[in-house]
Amino acid sequence: MSLATATRSHYTQTIWSLVVRDIRVLVSRWVMFLVRVISQPILIVFVLAYVFPKIGQGIGGNAAAEAKFSTLLVAGVVGISIITQGIQAVALPLVQEFSFTREIEDRVLAPVPIWGVATAKIISGALQALIAALVVFIVSIFIPATTVHLSVNWPLVLTIIPIAAVLSGALGLAIGTIVPPTQVAFIFAIILLPMTFLGAVYYPWTSLGTIPWLKWAVLINPLIYINEGLRAALTTGIPHMNLYGVYGGLIGFFLLLVFIGIRGFKNRVIS
Amino acid sequence: MVAPDLGPQNLAIEVKDLVKTYPGSIAAVRGVSFSIPRGSVYGLLGPNGAGKTTTFGMITTRVIPTSGTVLINGINVVAKPAQAKSFLGVVPQSNTLDRSPSVRENLTFHGRYFGMTSKEARTKADQLLVQFRLQERAAAPVGALSGGMAQRLMVARAVMHSPTILVLDEPTTGLDPQSRLALWEILRELNAAGQTILLSTHYMDEADELCEKIAIMDHGQVLALDTPAALKRSYAKQARISLDLQGADPGLAEMLAEALPGTTIGFVGSQLTISTDDPTDLLPMLVKELVAMDIGYRNLSVRQGSLESVFLALTGRDLRE
Incomplete structure (x- = not known):
């Protein structure tokens, strides 16, 4: 084995050990993990797709439109749960580990370059996002009052969900390194709320044609590409962004956020 | 590895x-x-x-x-x-x-x-x-x-x-x-x-x-x-002897300085301090002088050169400042 190969496998082992640490912590708190993963999607699906139709306030007006709404909402809540994991599993713990507890220091001293420690954070965020996506997918099919009509396009599902998951991990890393500990509320007010409300969760992005400025402005929101991609992957008959746009947006934002996140991580731990 | x-x-x-x-x-x-x-x-x-x-x-x-x-x-x-x-x-x-x-x-x-x-x-x-x-x-x-x-x-x-x-x-x-x-x-x-x-x-x-x-x-x-x-x-050659002389005459410092050459003597309040290169010979001489002058003493201590005095000698200030 050459020295370069040995170094690579040694980096891989260390990075994987850092991921295992995060997963181990997650498993030991699996109840809390499940609660935080499903609370928001359950409430969205329950109120919009169960309570609204039951009280005669169903979105769309008739039964067919209500079923269509429940169906398009599946992609939206799965998308929300993926992107929220990035913030809950990576950004919030990082803000704390950088500042009050300095817990990150022992991992920063692990024998890998700093990007390796940052990459481990992205991977563990992505794994948690994948689990969240699966849990929420199941929940969002069974809660609505009307039947949900899904038609799964596996090649799209198996590419879009993993890319969305690593994008979420990278977003969490970027936010976690940028936001100072005194400004955690800022994450919710300025990032999470606008992202989810304007992230094509409750309506397909293409339907924004009547508000052109908004249709283009929301493209800075990575959740748009996740939800549009999931809509293409899980439903038929609901319009979605063209797939070049979806993959381009997902990969573009992933690379941008990895760059910002790793650079931010280095700035936080090296002076 | x-x-x-x-x-x-x-x-x-x-x-x-x-x-x-x-x-x-x-x-x-x-x-x-x-x-x-x-x-x-x-x-x-x-x-x-x-x-x-x-x-x-x-x-x-x-x-x-x-x-x-x-x-x-x-x-x-x-x-x-x-x-x-x-x-x-x-x-x-x-x-x-x-x-x-x-x-x-x-x-x-x-x-x-x-x-x-x-x-x-x-x-x-x-x-x-x-x-x-x-x-x-x-x-x-x-x-x-x-x-x-x-x-x-x-x-x-x-x-x-x-x-x-x-x-x-x-x-x-x-x-x-x-x-x-x-x-x-x-x-x-x-x-x-x-x-x-x-x-x-x-x-x-x-x-x-x-x-x-x-x-x-x-x-x-x-x-x-x-x-x-x-x-x-190198930096804290001198040892310091200190003792408490309750009720002693302030002129005592001068008398002791004559009796004990090669030392620096300070007398503040009732506290007498003597700095010296070699406390081994000095101590018996000091005690003998005090006994001869019929002066009682308490709390006699000898401090060899310490890292504190090394630090003081190198930086001109105390480590605790």
Whole structure:
């Protein structure tokens, strides 16, 4: 084995050990993990797709439109749960580990370059996002009052969900390194709320044609590409962004956020 | 893991002309050099703000030097930080234990980061828990540990992967005296087993007690580096005798000065202090004079040159200022 190969496998082992640490912590708190993963999607699906139709306030007006709404909402809540994991599993713990507890220091001293420690954070965020996506997918099919009509396009599902998951991990890393500990509320007010409300969760992005400025402005929101991609992957008959746009947006934002996140991580731990 | 090529040289660490200037501020470290042979215990002694932590930051790859080099096992820490980190065991100034896993897992995860197998990590962790008297707390969360226990766990974690050099930044600051002594004992044991140690402290007695050599730092520079004994010989030659002479005549100081040549005598309140190069001969003479003059004395003490006076001689100020 050459020295370069040995170094690579040694980096891989260390990075994987850092991921295992995060997963181990997650498993030991699996109840809390499940609660935080499903609370928001359950409430969205329950109120919009169960309570609204039951009280005669169903979105769309008739039964067919209500079923269509429940169906398009599946992609939206799965998308929300993926992107929220990035913030809950990576950004919030990082803000704390950088500042009050300095817990990150022992991992920063692990024998890998700093990007390796940052990459481990992205991977563990992505794994948690994948689990969240699966849990929420199941929940969002069974809660609505009307039947949900899904038609799964596996090649799209198996590419879009993993890319969305690593994008979420990278977003969490970027936010976690940028936001100072005194400004955690800022994450919710300025990032999470606008992202989810304007992230094509409750309506397909293409339907924004009547508000052109908004249709283009929301493209800075990575959740748009996740939800549009999931809509293409899980439903038929609901319009979605063209797939070049979806993959381009997902990969573009992933690379941008990895760059910002790793650079931010280095700035936080090296002076 | 690939066995490190240690080469012919016998230095665990070599620090050359190290400088760190933070943007927009004064230089934190201004040209520090020292090298530590394998198996020794070195100390950086200086007040807060002397540049000790910044120097440690550069040694442990966390601070990038403005200029100068740090070699660990001959490996440049700036060029190859990942490799350098594999040789380092670090105990930082504040508690950086992982709050989520248990005490034992803090050790096993650390071992895994450093390439140990699960089995190796578990075996070594159990051995260290016994050695550091933490076995009863193995399954506890780290939040349940006392300050002294947390500090012992930090040291155990740092030596978990058998580092070439153990670096401790003010390891006993904030510890109660008993925990402090316990930690000294652990450091002595580690060193007896061959561990190279570099520690920083602002406690004179700690440096004196533990270190083979001490670098005295102030304002980002090493002012002197030698064994505690040599430092005292060079910079704190004089011993100081002090005694309490209740109700003595102020003119006594002059009379004693005549009787005891080669000394400096001060008399403030009832406190008489005599500085001298050699207290051995002086003491009997002093006592004889006092008896002859029929003057009673109390609380007689002799202090040999201390690191405190070394620091005072080098910097012109007290370490506690």
